[in-house]
Amino acid sequence: MLKIGICEDEQNVLNQISCCIQEALNNEIEYSIKEYNFGMAMLKDREIFDLVILDLDMPGMNGYELAQEIRELDTEVKIVFITNYSIYKDYAFSVHAFGYLVKPVNRDVLSALLRDTVKYISPRKKDTQQVKFLFKEGVKSFHLKEILYFEYMNRDIHLQTLRDREYIIHKEKISNISKKMSLYDFVVPHKSFVINLNYVSYVKGYNIYIKNGDIIPLSQSNSTAFRKKLDIFLQKQVNE
Incomplete structure (x- = not known):
């Protein structure tokens, strides 16, 4: 099962991303989505995900700080940033992120990213x-x-x-x-x-x-x- 975590403080954006994911995967694979409005809430939950989508511009713990904490605990999870500004893409490389999305999130771009995520998760690791x-x-x-x-x-x-x-x-x-x-x-x-x-x-x-x-x-x-x-x-x- 593909486990996806989303951390985004704007509820409308969070809803949009969840809907995009459901449409993109379209019951082709088994998956679950867990939503968070704040970075600390996601960190305290200590959930294990295959993919996390993090808003860079959240108050309190921002997406980059959250990604650093997540990467300390999990070297394999795919990290994707969402932001209003494409200039923040440099952050993606410093935590070995899988990619980034610029708001408003494009459905086709997100769908392609999800397909890549499924492809890059090793079948051997999923079996074991x-x-x-x-x-x-x-x-x-x-x-x-x-x-x-x-x-x-x-x-x-x-x-x-x-x-x-x-x-x-x-x-x-x-x-x-x-x-x-x-x-x-x-x-x-x-x-x-x-x-x-x-x-x-x-x-x-x-x-x-x-x-x-x-x-x-x-x-x-x-x-x-x-x-x-x-x-x-x-x-x-x-x-x-």
């Missing part, structure tokens, strides 16, 4: 972007980008998400979690943790600083292997 776990309440699926880390604590596996929510996985071992998540960008820095490399901010000594502010311990026995995997991951990100 969700994982399932068993909880007391039943089976729940998670987008890979939603998961910060897993922690073994008090004989339970705690799944920590990007939205600062925690889930307790039912009757599972950390070794099984490690094996399952090793197919993706998850590694074991410590016998009690499996972490998502996408959210490692930096490593200092035997502490791993996660982008949400949490600090994960790095054991001496795992230090060399972890640092090597992190270096390989970062190099891969540079080369993509």
Whole structure:
């Protein structure tokens, strides 16, 4: 499913863009749209999107500032700016934006942009972007980008998400979690943790600083292997 987020403080423009998207996609693919009137509201929601359309000229947190925060947490989301002035297109390059739209938004231009977005989302990533776990309440699926880390604590596996929510996985071992998540960008820095490399901010000594502010311990026995995997991951990100 293509997940789209729109942040625009002018309600009429927001409505117009939503309508354009619905007409352009025309039920050809499964999609969802989530609307926001302020940048901080979108940021606090911590939703994971495939495409975000951001108004550059919003009061408070403007679209460029919001894009910087989003890009810190998500290196793959497609970012599109909307603005009254074409001179702002330079901002698009500094956050690796997918494009920009000038108000009033042209329906044909937006339709073409949406088609490009669908084309550039890797089918492989769409196939592997969700994982399932068993909880007391039943089976729940998670987008890979939603998961910060897993922690073994008090004989339970705690799944920590990007939205600062925690889930307790039912009757599972950390070794099984490690094996399952090793197919993706998850590694074991410590016998009690499996972490998502996408959210490692930096490593200092035997502490791993996660982008949400949490600090994960790095054991001496795992230090060399972890640092090597992190270096390989970062190099891969540079080369993509």
